[in-house]
Amino acid sequence: MPFTRTTEQTSKYEHLEKMPVGELLANINNEDKTVPLAVEKALPQIERLVEKTVQQLKAGGRLFYIGAGTSGRLGIVDASECPPTFGVPFDLVIGIIAGGDTAIRKAVEFAEDDDEQGWADLEVWNINENDIVVGIAASGTTPYVIGALEKCNLNNIPTGCITCNAGSPLAALANYPVEVVVGPEFVTGSSRMKAGTAQKLVLNMISTATMIQMGRVKGNKMVDMQLSNHKLVGRGVQMIMDELGIPQEEAAALLEEHQNVRKAIEAYANR
Template sequence: MSFTRTTEQSSKYEHLEQMSVAQLLENINNEDKSVPFAVERALPQIEALVTKIVGRLKEGGRLFYIGAGTSGRLGVVDASECPPTFGVPFDLVIGLIAGGDAAIRRAVEFAEDDREQAWKDLSEYTINDKDVVIGIAASGTTPYVIGGLEQCNANNIITGCITCNQGSPLAATAQYPIEVVVGPEFVTGSSRMKAGTAQKLVLNMISTAAMIQLGHVKGNKMVDMQLSNHKLVGRGVQMIVDELSIPQDEAAALLEEHKNVRKAIQAYGNR
């Protein structure tokens, strides 16, 4: 399949090494400004995938991200932030990266070129047709990701993708493709920049919208968040104060007793 990889096209800027720090920052920032508009154009695709994810999660399914390099790391980050933010089990949203967890910190050579490994990685989690798998690859050509989605399709598992090229092999493989075309990078081919930012924005949308739909937010508050540090405990106390209009010390006592903002509010209402 032939297509144009805009993520590999030459930067619109020349002689970067001759620019001042101020010029570099201004030009990078100018390029970054275009990313939210590219995401906006993909909103219908994002909506279609999120709707499917919510349905599967309500039926007891899980959400998997698979990717390599920057794309894989972004998936791992988004997955790892769901339990503390929304109080969900650590295995509800799972991020897998080519080369394994060691690749989160240090690149594993040629890991992304193994077309069979993603399915092996997914199989360790006993993946099934209740689950959803999203392949993340800026280029839309990563063998690890494409191979994984192909196997998911063959096993009746819903597949989506996030890519930054139009008409890529990955988008053709995914049942619910998301294509956020951000154009050439400031540094030619450095897709950790605009493409990475676009992927992060889309991942934020997917996980946040899904968790809200699943009921893990009340009003605009993270009432199911894990109280894992003093800052979050303080935030939880303030949520209870705002919701119930009670003194801070009473709210703190409620939170200490029930260890969860939602449960504390419910317990007060049941008195």
């Protein structure tokens, strides 16, 4: 089956510059509506990747996301939100982007074309076979990501990927590929749009499902979240009130004492 970059195919919309704002927004929204349906088709692939990720983390490994441009930034966003949301160490889920931290805010020219730097960036973290590496690339052809996964495979490190083209070189390399085919973008080739949205949805699924499987959620609550602002402290107090059926003042005192919702609930239960 020949490889076709549907993410690069011409938009089905013409003369965008002549559209009034309302029409632009309606058309973008219509395209965006197709993304969750494309993700749904990939659920079996996502399930396999999550199950392997949980297995690796329970064995003491880490989850790495690696990508370039928008894909790399999305991986970093997802990784950076795991510690405050689930109370895990900052180095359990790690996002790596071509061009380094500078590339988070400003594009680093040609960084994605270096097929050796991805592995070098992983080696900084003493990557090993207990870990799992998920390459993120809408095109499925980014040399930085492909080179990293090739070296991972040679070193018996499990690999996954998130791509938006079917039958890509990246998916062929990954042990646990996820292919979410969203079709041509509203603006031709602008894969920060539907492809980026699809990648974000899949990343949400991977990290959230993994953390639930790792015991980082109780019921439907983030009981291990970091109490890093007043909003989250208030949320924590409310969780304790709901769980234990106690007044706000008592719940607040428990949280102040234990600095963690789970620990506060457990301490109360063990009185």
